[in-house]
Amino acid sequence: GALKNCVRDAVAVKEALEKLGARCRLLENVRSVSTLMKTVSKWAEERLRGSVRIAFIFWAGHALSHRGEMHLVPTYYSEEPASxxxxxxxxxxxxxxxxxxxxxxxxxxxxxxMALDSCRNEVKLKDATFGFTHGANAADAGNGRVDIIYSTAYGITADDNSPFKESLIECLGGSLVYGSLLEFWQDVTHKTKALSGGTQQPRLDLGSTKDVTLLPPPKQDAPDPAQSLSSPLPASPNFIFFSYIIVQPGVVLTWHIDYLTKHAALVKGMEHHLKSNFADW
Incomplete structure (x- = not known):
């Protein structure tokens, strides 16, 4: 049947992604297969060249499965009213x-x-079933750095007042955009299930590695060593040296002169050594 909220949902997800710095392209009411293919091709050529980490496609609309392969259904796939x-x-x-x-x-x-906000229930068609294939053997299930996220379980109708979209937008504003993609989409799944009262639970076919994140970790300024210490450094110490010589009255000390000179040199050397070693203390 007609889906009334698809454009609104797509716009909302686009705005949430743009807040994270994504460069998005919105295609409303896809009129034909060629329009969708040309638009995605141009977007990929213009936006995905170089060192781009993530390509994010959000589809809000009808979809179906055919011989284990998933298909998207443009809003106006023919000149006649959609049937x-x-x-x-x-x-x-x-x-x-x-x-x-x-x-x-x-x-x-x-x-x-590939985030697909679509129903997965079945209708009787000549060569296809409405919804998506079920099971790990689907022809294009998540593999080779491709994650496919379904808004609901196989055989279930997705709510047009999309709890999946609401949950996705909430998670895009949270800290898990810096966590693994698995953690991020698991959070979307839990929130969708809770928001729908348990009637809608997304399914994940993830082929990305565990270390991939939606956003790269935020850069942090190098800590100031002086501020990282638990207490401030003490002021540089001042050293004062005293040398005591006990002289016995009546004794001639001329022969002690060499020893006194060596003693003074030793004390002076210790003073210089300590002050140089602890100058920055």
Whole structure:
């Protein structure tokens, strides 16, 4: 049936991503397969070249599965009013793998995030089932730095007042954008389930490695060594030396002169050594 909130949801997710510094492109009411393919291709060529870490695609709308492969359904896939019963897979749909290929053509190493806010219930079509495939053997399940995130479990209708979108936006404003992608999407899953009263639980097919994060760790200024100490350094000490010589009355000390000279030199040397070693104390 008609989805009333898809554009609003896409705009909200775009704004949340832009707050994190992402450069987004919004495509509303996709009119045809060629429009979607050309737009994604141009976006990938313009935005994903070079050292881009993450390619994030959020789809709000209809989708279906066909022979283990996921397809997106443009809003106006034909000149006639939308009718799933008349839909022709491949002619009127866009295989998710085709979008992945467009991204890979522009960037072979980035991690791809495909967040799909779509129903996964089934209807009787000639050559497809409405929703997404179930099981690890799906043709384009998460693999090779590709994460596919479904807004709900297989066979379940996603709420048009999307708790998945609300949870995603909340998490995009949280600290887990610096955590692993697994932790981030698990948080989205828990929040979606709670917000929907347990009726909608996203499913994750993650192919990215555990060390990949949505955002790189924030840079921190080097700590000031003087401020990192628990207590301030004491002031430089002052040394005062005293030398005592006991002279016995009536004794001639002329022969002690050499020893007194050596003693004075020793004391002077100790004073110089201590002051130089503790000058910065």
């Amino acid at each position: 799933l019963l008349k839909l022709k897979v491949a002619r009127d749909t866009v295989a998710l793998q085709s979008l992945i290929n467009l991204v890979r053509a522009a960037n072979a190493t980035c991690t791809i995030q």
